[in-house]
Amino acid sequence: MVEFLQFTLSGIAFGMIYAAVALSLVLIWRGTRLLNFAQGGMAMFTTYVGIEVIYRTGSYWTGFVTALAAGLVLGVVCQLTVIRPTVNKPPLNAVIVTIGLLILIEGLAGIFFGGQYRSFPTAFSQVGLRIGGTPLGVSRYDVFVAAAVLVVTLALAAAFRYTSAGLRMRAAAFNATIARLSGIRVARVLTVGWALAGLLGALAGVLVSPSTFLYPNSMDTIFVYGFTAAVIGGLDSPLGAVVGGLLLGLALSYSGGYLHNGSNLVPVVALVILVVVLMVRPDGLFSTTQVRRV
Amino acid sequence: MTMQTLPRRLGLAVVTAVIVWFLSVRLDTFRDFQIAQVAVYVTAVAGLTVLTGLSGQISLGNGAFMAIGAYTTALLLLHLNWPFIAALVASAAATAVAGGIVGVAAARLRGPYLAGVTLLLGVALPSLAFAYQGVFGADQGLNVTFTTPAFLGATFPLTRWQAWVSTVVALVTLILLANLCYSRIGRNWRAVRDDEVAAALDGVNVAVTRILAFVVSAVCAGLAGSLLAIVTSLVAPGAYTLTLSIALLTAAVIGGLGSLPGALWGSLLIVLLPTYVTDVATSHGLSSSVGSNIPIAAYGAVLILVVLVFPQGIQGGLRQLLTLFTGPDPKTRISRDASAPHVTPQADEAPASQHEKEGSS
Numbered sequence: 279m280v281e282f283l284q285f286t287l288s289g290i291a292f293g294m295i296y297a298a299v300a301l302s303l304v305l306i307w308r309g310t311r312l313l314n315f316a317q318g319g320m321a322m323f324t325t326y327v328g329i330e331v332i333y334r335t336g337s338y339w340t341g342f343v344t345a346l347a348a349g350l351v352l353g354v355v356c357q358l359t360v361i362r363p364t365v366n367k368p369p370l371n372a373v374i375v376t377i378g379l380l381i382l383i384e385g386l387a388g389i390f391f392g393g394q395y396r397s398f399p400t401a402f403s404q405v406g407l408r409i410g411g412t413p414l415g416v417s418r419y420d421v422f423v424a425a426a427v428l429v430v431t432l433a434l435a436a437a438f439r440y441t442s443a444g445l446r447m448r449a450a451a452f453n454a455t456i457a458r459l460s461g462i463r464v465a466r467v468l469t470v471g472w473a474l475a476g477l478l479g480a481l482a483g484v485l486v487s488p489s490t491f492l493y494p495n496s497m498d499t500i501f502v503y504g505f506t507a508a509v510i511g512g513l514d515s516p517l518g519a520v521v522g523g524l525l526l527g528l529a530l531s532y533s534g535g536y537l538h539n540g541s542n543l544v545p546v547v548a549l550v551i552l553v554v555v556l557m558v559r560p561d562g563l564f565s566t567t568q569v570r571r572v
Numbered sequence: 573m574t575m576q577t578l579p580r581r582l583g584l585a586v587v588t589a590v591i592v593w594f595l596s597v598r599l600d601t602f603r604d605f606q607i608a609q610v611a612v613y614v615t616a617v618a619g620l621t622v623l624t625g626l627s628g629q630i631s632l633g634n635g636a637f638m639a640i641g642a643y644t645t646a647l648l649l650l651h652l653n654w655p656f657i658a659a660l661v662a663s664a665a666a667t668a669v670a671g672g673i674v675g676v677a678a679a680r681l682r683g684p685y686l687a688g689v690t691l692l693l694g695v696a697l698p699s700l701a702f703a704y705q706g707v708f709g710a711d712q713g714l715n716v717t718f719t720t721p722a723f724l725g726a727t728f729p730l731t732r733w734q735a736w737v738s739t740v741v742a743l744v745t746l747i748l749l750a751n752l753c754y755s756r757i758g759r760n761w762r763a764v765r766d767d768e769v770a771a772a773l774d775g776v777n778v779a780v781t782r783i784l785a786f787v788v789s790a791v792c793a794g795l796a797g798s799l800l801a802i803v804t805s806l807v808a809p810g811a812y813t814l815t816l817s818i819a820l821l822t823a824a825v826i827g828g829l830g831s832l833p834g835a836l837w838g839s840l841l842i843v844l845l846p847t848y849v850t851d852v853a854t855s856h857g858l859s860s861s862v863g864s865n866i867p868i869a870a871y872g873a874v875l876i877l878v879v880l881v882f883p884q885g886i887q888g889g890l891r892q893l894l895t896l897f898t899g900p901d902p903k904t905r906i907s908r909d910a911s912a913p914h915v916t917p918q919a920d921e922a923p924a925s926q927h928e929k930e931g932s933s
Contacts, residue, residue: 545692
């Protein structure tokens, strides 16, 4: 029972990180119908920016905020320089551009920051919390991770719902042509989407790095599971991204803990879950049923 | 038409074989190894370019099929001492089955959802090598012994023989694929890609057509994996990561999606470019952490540039250059007019006929 609780809580902590990555993918997908393979790489890079700031200033929070700001800037820069020229080209071209971007960013990270593994500091203790001597398998830091993702997600959801900028973004994602006709600068809205996605990715990178170490490929696995979570939830649904992330985090935590040879089978379990979900709902759990156009 | 094109393709294959023979004899062992590598990549990329370019299904997991081919070959050579050619055929059969299974799952999925499943397949399958270490040898992998045949003499370099074998398999695969793309099956793939409903109304079994494309592409990847096993003499999970799957798709798109010559250009680029940039970096005496990462960064930058400059891939760019110098090829014009007499010149520029051109080269 204690074991079960431990697996559940650590599953939620990791699930929230997958959810953050999934949300960043959903943001870009809704705006541009593009899968951003560079999302993990961008997050890795901004995490390096964060750790450099922490080394120099000695303050975790300065580094934390700088990393998030760097995520915003990097999202804008990437969108304006290499993504915008791919609009109206075959859709796979944009995907390959993001793959090129991923490789470029990983190479640049190696050049600027070196390839060695670095440990990332935390603001809170990573020692497991206990209730009356029973270990919970979850630390203050895990609680912070879950809370941080939750706060940012809710803030984004509120911004989308209650601000006029959010309304413009929803309109642009819903129908770009009509949005343009109503005077919305769709291109600018898409850039904002990339900025927010960059921020979410940066958040995921900073939050996960204490558990995984930081190196130029450190976000690859996180990206794969974030992508899986987004697909499970349905790429059009922000709620789906969060639910998908949590589901995947829990499932992977349980299978890693309970299955014989579990840690090696985690990717296989993820694949099985994804296939089962998509066999039942080919467009993800939270998709609105679409009629295929003839 | 097939009466004319088959000899033309065989001729092209023979010319390529002679060029490779000449190169392999003149160049050193490392270049022989690179020839073999290019042949391996071409085999896999050709299968993927057919799957994605002609049948319209994306796969980010063809590296997994390569792994299946490679491990099948390694296990058969290691435990049963099969001759390589038999192991090659068995690998193709094994990956055909795997491709069929994935194809059945894929037939219902579209775009990013298919990308997600195949991506995870590419990640999950190599992890089985760790889960079942007794069979697959985990990180260390399986050693493959492959030797030159006796009739070539004891001093014949192994890498040259590996390059020859890989090239022959690659060329045979390309000829078969080219014929397949021109057959009824190839036309069905294009029909399903362009409009599923219209294809179904014309009596095309959409699901079977899509699954078949996956089987074909998996078999190509399986052959490539089998070749890679004997070229590198080692089958270990580190060689079949997501990076490989993504490199395959990258090569297919950069070369020109749906184009078999494009598969060659793309493979040449992804094999030769990293080595070339590394050579340049080391010759300029850059420090190791910088020097080892510059090729990666440059590779990424070149990928972005090629895609932005040639939206139709290298083959598409070459074709544009050709029409710039010579005007539209009169031969294709006549044949197309003959097959579709009612098509007006303006309709020639329609996207569908462009796809047709891509597939035909």
